Amino acid sequence: MSREPPVGLSRRRIVQLAVLLAVTAAIFLLGPLAYPNRPFFLTTMVFMLLAYGINLIYGMTGYLPFGYSVFYGLGAYGVYIGLRLGMGEALSFLFAVAVTLGLAVVLLPLFRLRSHYFAIATLAALMGVYYLVDSSLLAHWTGAGEGASLAPIYKPALTYYITLVLLLAFVAATAAIKFSRYGLGLRAIRGSVITAALDGVNVPRLRGIAWVLSALMAALAGAMYGWYVTFFYPDTVFSVSLNVYVIAYAIFGGAGTLTGPLIGTLVLNVIYNFINVSVYSNYLPMVFGAILIALILLMPNGLVDLLNRRAKARLP
C-alpha cells in the first residue's frame, strides 16, 4: 500500500471511488422504497454535505470553523432574499452562492492566524450575521423573526435528486482533492507548517482554497435544506448546535478521510434520530456533548482511522 504514489488516481483508487459512489447512490435511491420517509433521507444527505465541507476544511487543514453554519444559513436565506429582491429562481440560488463566497473571501485573512482564533472568529461571524438577519430593521428582505418561506418554488422531488447529485459530486471532489498535488500540499502543511512553508508551499493560499470550497459546500447544503423544508427561522439555520452535531459526525467518521463523513453521519444521525423520537429527547445535547468529549480525548482520528489501523495490525 505504501508503494502507491500519494498523487494521482490509480486504478485501485478509481475502483474504490466508483464503489463508494454506487453504494451512496443506492442507499438514497433505494432507501426510501424500504423506509418511506423521504425527509429523513434528505436531512441525512444535507448533514453529509455539511460533513464533507467540515471534512475538507478541518480534515485537510486542521482549522475547525465553529461558526460553519453561517454559510449554511446564508445558503438558505440567500435564496429567500434573492426571491424577495425579485430575482428568478435560478438567479436566487446563484445569489445565495455569491453572498456566501463573498463572506468566505472576507474571512480569508484568518488563515494567517492560529487555529483557535479562527474558530472563535467564525463563531463571531455566525452571531453577527444571525443578529443581522434576525434584526427587525431588515425584516422586509429577510422576514426576520417571522421566518422565511420558499413555498412558491417548492419542488420536493427535484430537490431530492439535486441533493443526491451534489452529495456524489462532493464525494468525488473530496477524492480528487485528496489525491491531487494540491491535497499533497495540504497534507504537508498538516505535517509541519514551517517545513511546508520553507519548501515553498503557499500556506495561506492553500488553506484559503479549501475554505472557499468548503463554504460553497455549506451554502449548497443550506440552499437545498431551505428549498426542501420551505419554511425556516434565523435560528433554525444559523444554529450553533447544528455545527456541533456536524463536527461530531465528521470527527467520528474520521476527519480528512474519504468515507469518514458518510459513515460518521450514517451512524451518529441514526443515533440522533433514535434518541430524538424517544422519551429521552431532552438528553440529546447532553449525549452529543459527551460523545464530542469522548471522541476528542479518546479517538481524535475517528472510526475510519481506527479500522484502518486494526486492518494494518492484522497484516503479517
Place this chain on the structure above:
Amino acid sequence: MAEKWRCEGLSAALSLTVYALVVGLLEGVFYAFMALGLNIVFGVVRMINIAHGDLIVLGGYLALTMFSSAHLSALAAFVVAFPLFFVLGVGVYYLFVPKLEVSSDPEMFSFIAFFGLSMIIESAATLAFGYYPTSLPFSALVSGAFYVLGHGVPKAFLVMTALSAAMLGVTYYYLQVTRMGRATRAIMQNKEQALALGINSRLVTLMAFALGFALAGMAGVLAPYVIGYIYPAEDTFITVLAFVIAIIGALGDPLSSVVGGLVFGVAYQLLQVFLPYLAYPIVFFALLAIIIAKPGGILGKPEREV
C-alpha cells in the same frame, strides 16, 4: 412625566448620552470582571474556555435558586459561588488539560472538548431550570433606584459594580503581589522559562485554572442584572461577549480586561441607545475586525502563525 417630554431633540440626545456613559461605566466594571476568568484560563493553558458562558449562566441560576427557595441575598450566592466553581474547575482541569496538552492539536482539540462541556452544562441547566428566560429581582441585592438626568438606574447596579471592582482588586493583588500569582504571570509570559526556574507549573496552572472558573461563577451571580435575564441557551452569546472584552484588552493578560470592560461597556450602551437594532451585529463584526487586524488584542502583542 411632563418634564421628560420637555427635553427634546439635542438635549434629549445629550441626556441619553450621559445616561449611556454612566451606565456603561458601571456595567463596564462588571464586564471586565465577567471576562477575567476567561482571560486567566487562556493565559495559563492557552485554551479558549468555550464553556465560560455556561459557568456564568450557572452562577446566575445559583443566585436565583438561593433567592427563590431560601430568600438568601445575592451576596450569599456571591460568596458560595467561589468554592463551588473552584472545585468544578479542579475537576474539569484533571479531566481535560493533562490529556489535551499532549494531544496532537491542543488548540483545536481543547476548543472541541470545551464545546462538549458547554453542551452538557447547557442541557443540564435546561432540564433543571427550564428553557425560558428568568430574571433575578433587584431585591435580591438592593431595591430602589437613583436618577441620572431623569433616567432611572437601579441601585443594585452600584452594589454590582462595587463587588466587581472588589474582585478585580483581589485578583490584581493575587497576580501582582503573592508568590503564587507572580509564578502564574511567569507561566503566562513564558512557560519554558518558568519551568526552568523551578516553578511548579502543574500546581500554579491548576490554581489559576480553578480561579478562572471561580471568578466566572461569581460574575454569573451578578450577570442577570446586566444581561437582564438568564436562560441556558445564552451561553455561547456570553462566551463570545467575554471574548470580545478580553480581546479589546489583551489576550492572556487578565488585568487588561479592565480596559476592555470599560470600553465595551460604554460602546455597548451607546449602541443600545442610538442603534438598538444593530447593536448585536456591530459588536460581533467588530470582534471579527479586531481578530483579523490585531489577533493578540488591541493592547496585546501580535500573534501570527504564518
